[in-house]
Amino acid sequence: MVVANWLHSSLFALPLSLVAFCIGVYFYRRSGTVLLHPIVTASLIVAALLHTLNIPYSDYQHSSTLLYALLGPAVVALAVPLKQNLAVIRRAGWPLLVTIAVGAVLAPVVAIIIALLFGAGESVLLALSGKSVTTPIALALAEKIHAALSLTAGIVVLTGVVGALAGPPLLTLLGIRDKRILGVVLGINAHAVGTARAFEISALCGACSALAMGLCGALTALVLPLIISS
Amino acid sequence: MTPPALSNIFHWLIGTAILFGCERLGTLASTMLALPVPGAVVGMLLLLFGLMVNGGIPRGLAQISAQLLFLLPLLFLPAAVGVFFLRDLAPADWLALIAAVVIGTLISLVLCAMLLQRLLNKAGSKW
Incomplete structure (x- = not known):
């Protein structure tokens, strides 16, 4: 008993x-x-x-409410690596910001279109909308737009693993050798898992990834609820 | 291992207080102003703004943040485990989901990389 x-x-x-x-x-x-x-x-x-x-x-x-309670402060803590890597923006300028903005919209839209082609239900579509955002932000977003938390978490983790695995060989295939481009692309599309992978490649690659992840997450969190509610 | 010095603990407490304070403030702002943005994200933007104004990052805050971000997978573990207990999802939904994530991620990886490379060439920036 x-x-x-x-x-x-x-x-x-x-x-x-x-x-x-x-x-x-x-x-x-x-x-x-x-x-x-x-x-x-x-x-x-x-x-x-x-x-x-x-x-x-x-x-x-x-x-497990204690763990959930720490997710909020963890999102806030993302501001620290963001601040540390802000210098990258000053050097890369507008092309970086444009790519992050486009990527933040592109990643979920492409996924949702494919899901629609496969005839997915509404719960899947809602959960997909936060797919390339780092998990704590995605979960906070899921609560706002009433998407299933577990489904969202699963999709985000899967996206991160797929992106982090496929990203480096895919860019080599495209003939892109600039590790900073790789970092940014990993940060946008594979969030924290991709950033961990980027840090294994080089510190600069990781910094670009951390920056792209943070900005992409913040941007999605600002824009997505507006799109869903309208 | 030597026990952490008292001043270190003091710095960590300040760092923790900053994180929780920003989260509370962000949540408060989000509900009071009925913002569509999650409170924690408002808190993150508040902290980012604060750090930019301050210039540097307090030592304790940097250490506590690094710890918390290392523990991130543990924090969303309960939510991730739920994937294995989803009952109300049809097999067709699963197929669509996996196809969307795998194919979608590959397409968006390629498009983002090509876009950034093109834009960097255009700007001619040496970064």
């Missing part, structure tokens, strides 16, 4: 998340591939455990 209660409380959910995250980080560092981004391993571990122990997802979710 005591054990049963414990399984459904925060005292179980929080250590579970923490341990799964640590295992995820360990495997990510060991493997060195974005396919094993901590969130991928960690979410698989948690989902498998909840399933085996027969714990409803809603119980786990409700016991």
Whole structure:
């Protein structure tokens, strides 16, 4: 009885998340591939455990309010890397800003058009609208536009992994060798996962990516609710 | 490991207070002015503006922010786990979703890269 209660409380959910995250980080560092981004391993571990122990997802979710509460301050914390990399704008100027603005609109629009062609339902379309925005901003946005949180998180993570994996070889294929262009493109399309990948390539590539991610996220957060509500 | 000096803890507390303060302020502004923008994003813009006016980044704030951003995957783990428990999504929806994310991301990667390269050439900027 005591054990049963414990399984459904925060005292179980929080250590579970923490341990799964640590295992995820360990495997990510060991493997060195974005396919094993901590969130991928960690979410698989948690989902498998909840399933085996027969714990409803809603119980786990409700016991994790502490983690949700920290998402807001984490979004605010994004301002710090943004400020640190603001100097890149001064050098790259308007082409950078234009690309970020276009990319912020392009990424979700292309995805939504493809989903429409495949006949997706409204819930999928809404969740896709925040696909290339960094997860904490995407979740805050999802709440505003009433998109499903889990679906949004899943789409954002998948987008990040696909973008971070495909980005570098794709640009080589296009004959673009400038690592700063690669950084910006990764930041716009693959948010934090892409930025982690960019930092592996070079510090400059990572700085460009962090900057593009932050600006793209802020821009989407400013514009998207206006489009959805009208 | 040596225990952190008292002044470090003081700096971290200030950094934490700044993050929570900006978030509260942003949320307050968002609800009071009925802004469509999420409160946390307003808070982020407030902090960015504050840092630009201030010039530098307080040491404690930089350290706490780096920690929090490192922990980000942990913070949205509960939401991500939910993907495995979605019941009300039809198989056709799943197919559309995966196609949209994979193909959409590839297309937008290519278009963004080509656009930026073209614009940089046009501007002739050496960055």
